[in-house]
Amino acid sequence: MTCSIPPLVMGGAGFSYQLHQEPETLPVRDIVLRAFELGVRTIDTSPYYEPSEQLLGAALAHPEVRGKYAREEFTLMTKVGRITEHKFDYSPAWVRQSVARSLERFQTTYLDVVFCHDVEFVTPEEAVAAVAVLFELQQAGVIRRVGISGHNMKTLARVATLARHRHGRPLDVIQTWAQLTLQNTLAEQWGFELFRAAGIHTVFCSSPLAVGLLRNGGIPVGRTGDWHPAPPGLRAAVQQAAQWVEESKARDETLASVALRYAVSKAMQNRRDGFMVTTITGTSTISDLEENVKARL
Ligand SMILES: NC(=O)c1ccc[n+]([C@@H]2O[C@H](COP(=O)([O-])OP(=O)(O)OC[C@H]3O[C@@H](n4cnc5c(N)ncnc54)[C@H](OP(=O)(O)O)[C@@H]3O)[C@@H](O)[C@H]2O)c1
Incomplete structure (x- = not known):
């Protein structure tokens, strides 16, 4: 399934204890109002980015936002399975509970995309x-698109391939982080090819x-301190x-x-033959958001 996606998505991790005191x-x-005004109408977050879902949910429910933007006018992407830095729960019961909690936090009846968060930390079977x-939740109309996220593109492709064989259909989307940057272009070098082979048409970088x-x-x-692997x-x-540069x-x-x-x-150069690539940027200030929107082609 090809997903119609904009060039830029606003990430929610900037509103988390991992990135902010x-x-x-x-x-x-x-920030949400300015993003929407500038045409950035897709938000990506996760319960792991505590308390980003709650903060974004409250912002979106506020009359100032709700009065201007109906639910169908923006796209909500969140995740399941990663709870804390070292705690994961991919059990069916928790996945259902986590989705129900996200729906409640966003005061919505559906989520546009739900990813299994950081699949390299669990077994492919999980x-x-x-x-x-x-x-199942997609069949029930609660989720529009299903995906997986993580850094390790070989693991992502392996899980996507296994899921396709097991369930008889490919995943809708994959998200991978820091793999298409000024410092690392492995997604372009070989990652996208692996994803294509697994039947994926939409990748969020x-x-x-x-x-x-x-x-x-x-x-x-x-x-949570300095966890960055660089x-x-x-x-x-x-x-x-x-x-x-400066x-x-x-x-x-x-x-x-x-x-x-x-x-x-x-990302835009790699969009071809129905294969879509888009960028998820992270900001916690209006000035950075405005700066980043300028990067849209
Ligand atoms: N495993 C996963 O699924 C996964 C992993 C990583 C990311 N993601 C998603 O992708 C989103 C983006 O990732 P990210 O937060 O790592 O993005 P990023 O854009 O690589 O980094 C964000 C950081 O860069 C700063 N920044 C942003 N724009 C800037 C600018 N114009 N000038 C100077 N500094 C700037 C931000 O600072 P300020 O906050 O001060 O603006 C923030 O500290 C996340 O929010 C999340 O939704 C998912």
């Missing part, structure tokens, strides 16, 4: 069983700044590059703006 203090409603529950690595100032650190040498090289002042660029534009243009 006090996400409750963020102007989530204003992932495929969770997908089966999401397919998240973390175009490799979770804040590719910008001046570096990786954001929330309450080694010190890479971090230092990126900061040097960021400084160089000092050159050639075109009023920053490393973040260059990296965003690169990721979005790569």
Whole structure:
């Protein structure tokens, strides 16, 4: 199934304790309103990005947003299965409960996309069983599209292939993070080919700044500390590059703006023959959102 998707999606992880010390203090409603106004009408989040679902749910339910935008005018993507950094629950009972909780938090009767979150941390069998529950919920009209997410593209392709064989139909979507960036283009080199072979037509490439690595100032650190896998040498090289871009002042660029534009243009170049690629950007400020929207082609 091909999913009609915009070039840019707004990620919700910026409203989480992983990336922010006090996400409750963020102007989530204003960010949502500005995003919608700028035409970014798809939101990606997860219960793992605690308390992003609650904050986004409250923002979307506020009369200022609800009065302007009907539910059909925006797209909601969330996830199941990852609970905390080290805790996963892919059991059918939890998958159902998690989807029900997301519906409640978003005060909606349907979710546009639900991903099994970070499938590389569970066994392929557990992932495929969770997908089966999401397919049931899709049949019941509660979910529009079913997918899996994670960093390891070989695992994602393996799970997608197994799910296709087991359930007799492919997954609708895959999300992979930091695999189509200024620093890493493995998705383009071989990842998309694996996904195509697994029957996937729609891929969301998240973390175009490799979770804040590719910008001046570096990786954001929330309450869960510095979990980012980038080694010190890479971090230092990126900061040097960021400084160089800003000092050159050639075109009023920053490393973040260059990296965003690169990721979005790569995603668009890889859209062909019914295969769709889109970028999920992460911001917790209106100024970064506005900056990132400029990267749309
Ligand atoms: N496993 C998964 O399923 C998975 C994994 C990763 C991401 N995702 C999804 O993808 C979304 C995006 O990922 P991400 O948050 O890692 O995105 P990202 O764009 O790679 O990184 C976000 C970080 O970059 C900063 N930033 C964004 N725009 C900027 C700009 N113009 N200038 C300077 N800094 C900027 C943000 O800071 P501010 O907050 O201060 O704006 C934030 O710290 C997530 O929210 C989530 O929905 C999914």
